[in-house]
Amino acid sequence: MNFHPQILIDASYLLAAFLFIYGLKRMSSPVTARSGIVVAGWGMLIAVLASFLYVFSVEEAAKPHLVVNVVLAAVALLLGLGWAWRSGKKVEMTAMPQMVALYNGMGGGAAAAIAAVELLKPSAEYTLIPLVVTIIGALIGGISLSGSMIAWAKLDGRINGTWRIKGQQALNGVVFLATLALGLFIAFAEHGHAPVILTAAFFVGALIFGVLMTMPIGGADMPVVISLFNAFTGLAVGFEGFVLQNPALMIAGMVVGSAGTLLTLLMAKAMNRSVANVIFSNFGAAGDEQQGEIKGSMKPVDAGDAGINMRYASKVIIAPGYGLAVAQAQHKLYEFVKLLQDAGVEVKFAIHPVAGRMPGHMNVLLAEAGVPYDIIYDMEDINGEFKEADVAIVIGANDTVNPAARTNKSSPIYGMPILNVDQAKQVYVVKRGQGKGYSGVENELFFADNTNMVYGDAQKVMVAMTQAVKSLDGGGH
Amino acid sequence: MDTATTITGFVALYIFMLAAFTGYEIIGRVPSILHTPLMSGSNFVHGIVVVGALYALLNATTLPEQIIGFFGVLLGAGNAAGGYVVTERMLQMFKASDKKKA
Numbered sequence: 001m002n003f004h005p006q007i008l009i010d011a012s013y014l015l016a017a018f019l020f021i022y023g024l025k026r027m028s029s030p031v032t033a034r035s036g037i038v039v040a041g042w043g044m045l046i047a048v049l050a051s052f053l054y055v056f057s058v059e060e061a062a063k064p065h066l067v068v069n070v071v072l073a074a075v076a077l078l079l080g081l082g083w084a085w086r087s088g089k090k091v092e093m094t095a096m097p098q099m100v101a102l103y104n105g106m107g108g109g110a111a112a113a114i115a116a117v118e119l120l121k122p123s124a125e126y127t128l129i130p131l132v133v134t135i136i137g138a139l140i141g142g143i144s145l146s147g148s149m150i151a152w153a154k155l156d157g158r159i160n161g162t163w164r165i166k167g168q169q170a171l172n173g174v175v176f177l178a179t180l181a182l183g184l185f186i187a188f189a190e191h192g193h194a195p196v197i198l199t200a201a202f203f204v205g206a207l208i209f210g211v212l213m214t215m216p217i218g219g220a221d222m223p224v225v226i227s228l229f230n231a232f233t234g235l236a237v238g239f240e241g242f243v244l245q246n247p248a249l250m251i252a253g254m255v256v257g258s259a260g261t262l263l264t265l266l267m268a269k270a271m272n273r274s275v276a277n278v279i280f281s282n283f284g285a286a287g288d289e290q291q292g293e294i295k296g297s298m299k300p301v302d303a304g305d306a307g308i309n310m311r312y313a314s315k316v317i318i319a320p321g322y323g324l325a326v327a328q329a330q331h332k333l334y335e336f337v338k339l340l341q342d343a344g345v346e347v348k349f350a351i352h353p354v355a356g357r358m359p360g361h362m363n364v365l366l367a368e369a370g371v372p373y374d375i376i377y378d379m380e381d382i383n384g385e386f387k388e389a390d391v392a393i394v395i396g397a398n399d400t401v402n403p404a405a406r407t408n409k410s411s412p413i414y415g416m417p418i419l420n421v422d423q424a425k426q427v428y429v430v431k432r433g434q435g436k437g438y439s440g441v442e443n444e445l446f447f448a449d450n451t452n453m454v455y456g457d458a459q460k461v462m463v464a465m466t467q468a469v470k471s472l473d474g475g476g477h
Numbered sequence: 478m479d480t481a482t483t484i485t486g487f488v489a490l491y492i493f494m495l496a497a498f499t500g501y502e503i504i505g506r507v508p509s510i511l512h513t514p515l516m517s518g519s520n521f522v523h524g525i526v527v528v529g530a531l532y533a534l535l536n537a538t539t540l541p542e543q544i545i546g547f548f549g550v551l552l553g554a555g556n557a558a559g560g561y562v563v564t565e566r567m568l569q570m571f572k573a574s575d576k577k578k579a
Contacts, residue, residue: 013528020522021499027518027568028507034568037518041561044524048557051531062536069543073534076547077527080554088562099563100517103524107556110526113549117533117542129486196541230520237526238496242489244529250489251496252525259500259519263512270509353509360512367570374574378509 005053012050013248019043020252024259030373047248048077080106093368094325097357098155101226104233105148111141111236112203118243119192119199126192130243134192135183135202137239142206143213144232150214151222151229155357163215169280172212179205213279221278223358224267228275231260263359270353272405272416296447303454306393306428307336307465308472313390313426315346317382319419320366322356323396323432324458330369332462333395337371339469348385349376350392350419352400383420392424394445395458396431402443427451430461514571517564524557 023040026032052073058066084103091099115138153159165171182202186194217225234256241249268275310316318337324330337347349366356362363376386392394401397419404411405418421427422445429446431453445451454461484492500519507515530553534546 016525020525021503024500024503024515024518024522027515027564028503028511030508030511030571031573033511033514033571034565037514037521037561037564037568040518040522041565044521044557044561047525047528048531051528054532054535059536059538061538065538065543066535069535069537069546072543072547073531073550076534076550077531077554080527080551081558084555084557084559085562088559088566091563093567096513096517096563096567099559100520103556103559103563104520106552106559107520107523107526110530110549110553110556113545113552114526114529114533116545117537117549120539120542120545227516230516230523233526234519234523237523237529238493240526240529242484242493244532245484246529246532247484247492249525249529250484250492252522254493254496255500255503256519256523257500258497259504260516262501262504263516263519266504266509266512351510356513358513358516359509360514360516363510364513364567364570367567367572370572372574373510373571376510 005056009050009053012046013246016043016047016050017248017251019046021255024255093365094357095156096364097223097226097361098152101148101152101155101222101229104226104230105145105152108141108144108148108229108233108236111233111240112138112145112206114240114244115141116199116203119186119194120196128187131187131192132184133239134243135187137236137243138203139179139183139206140232140239141236142203143210144229144236146207146210147214148210148226148229148233150211151226154214155222168212168216172209175205175209175212179209217279221271221273223354223361224264224271224273224275224278227260227264227267227358228279231257231264234258234260267354267359270359270417272413296449298446298453299451300455301428301452303430303456303461303464304468306452306454307468309426310340310345310391310393310428310465311343311469311472313345315348315385315389316340316391316393317348317350317386317389317421317424319350319352319392319394319397319401319421320355320362321352321395321397321400322362323398325356325362325365325396327396327432327458329395329458329462330365330371332459332466334366334369334371336462336466336469339466339473343469343473347375348382350379350382350386350421351376352379352397352419353417355397355400379417379419386420386423389424391426391428392421393428393430394421398431398443401445403445403448404443421445422448422450425450428454430454430456430458432457514564514567517560517567521557521560521564524553524560527553527557529553 020043023036026036115134234253238253353359401419401421405413405416530549537543537546
């Protein structure tokens with residue numbers, strides 16, 4: 001029997017597809033999540049190694065170039081792997097969302113590159129369906145590449161502010177339709193053998209649209225957009241997989257395409273917005289919404305006093321926001337929490353779905369500080385418990401605890417689910433200054449009778465609270 | 478080649494349909510505490526695109542194809558490796574109370 005490398009390749013892809021799905025399944029529970037990514041990693045390694053068996057079955061025309069191509073492939077693999085491995089090891093946990101955007105854009109670019117190589121082949125004979133699928137995959141991949149780069153640059157602070165012009169949506173629409181029309185022209189009229197300049201124009205159009213689509217979107221909405229581009233890249237990979245007749249790409253791409261779409265919808269829902277609203281509206285631009293009259297005043301309190309009060313409480317719930325991570329105060333916070341736990345106080349963390357930069361980001365940041373995940377609760381699970389809490393402490397969060405979302409119909413955040421911290425007997429709000437949240441809405445929680453403000457850098461405040469409790473208990477031990 | 482499989486229109490649609498349901502079911506039941514690692518994990522999974530880029534590069538016949546193929550493999554490898562590293566880093570931090578740090 002002859003040596004059939006294709007059987008080995010096919011078997012490896014089947015195994016890889018199984019390991020990806022099994023790995024993702026394991027990733028869906030915190031207990032097994034770690035092993036899930038390792039399982040999926042083995043799938044990737046097997047698939048990549050098996051791909052080098054293609055050297056035994058390259059097309060006749062490519063044979064004279066085989067040595068050069070293999071060297072190029074090895075160099076590209078090592079460069080990409082080496083760079084990404086290093087950057088992935090170095091990145092701060094707070095910068096995780098933009099890093100995911102960057103890697104995701106690279107995947108979209110790879111999908112577009114596959115399409116470009118297919119379209120450039122002078123000798124190829126195309127049939128219509130694969131050709132149209134190639135074009136659509138290329139369009140989505142190109143948009144994902146340039147859009148993700150903009151998302152990365154924005155979250156990383158390399159592009160500041162939003163870029164909006166009059167008639168922007170009309171412009172975007174024209175660019176998109178022109179690019180799509182050009183792509184379909186290449187497929188239907190030119191049968192894939194369009195002049196290179198037209199093909200190039202098609203790819204440039206896709207890239208420009210990705211930029212135009214992402215530029216007007218504000219930084220706070222970016223996670224939804226990144227998740228959307230993640231789904232886009234998945235679809236692009238799935239489509240190019242069909243063109244290459246590669247079931248591993250088809251399955252992995254489509255699994256991510258649908259999972260990413262669902263995740264995008266969940267994120268948008270948690271922010272009380274629709275995906276269309278995130279992409280097409282200019283949220284946060286109109287800052288002068290009608291404000292309801294706010295009664296009462298902000299009452300500052302000393303950090304030490306607040307700390308001691310919590311030491312004598314029986315139940316404390318902590319509502320952290322991104323401000324906690326910006327101040328890098330998670331470790332100091334957990335130190336304080338352990339002190340409270342040692343004193344017999346029941347401490348729980350309440351996580352709003354959009355705390356941090358994207359859903360689950362705050363959990364990652366707390367996990368980094370060593371906070372065990374079983375004292376961290378999702379909003380739906382803990383919102384009923386605030387009534388029984390002696391103290392609720394809000395650290396670096398604002399809009400996610402604003403009662404205006406329940407009551408003030410003119411507020412831009414009206415209808416967004418919030419943490420019910422205002423129902424606790426005593427509320428402390430740790431805050432740098434008197435600023436507003438990203439929605440630009442004044443927070444009536446800060447003026448409530450049962451609320452006291454602890455002003456200062458979150459890290460210093462946590463240290464002050466810890467010291468106050470320690471000096472109190474110091475004599476007793 | 479006699480062993481090569483051909484995936485035509487409807488077979489492709491079956492594969493896409495089943496894969497889409499699979500992805501939906503996996504994410505639908507995940508607690509939101511894992512959304513960030515899972516987004517990153519699914520980002521890693523579509524890094525499989527590197528395999529397609531490898532195929533395209535190995536079959537390249539002209540210089541432009543080689544250049545684009547090279548960048549395709551480079552980007553795909555970055556997607557896969559970067560996605561793996563950051564996901565693994567995030568997930569290894571999740572610990573339960575009773576399991577004290579070793």
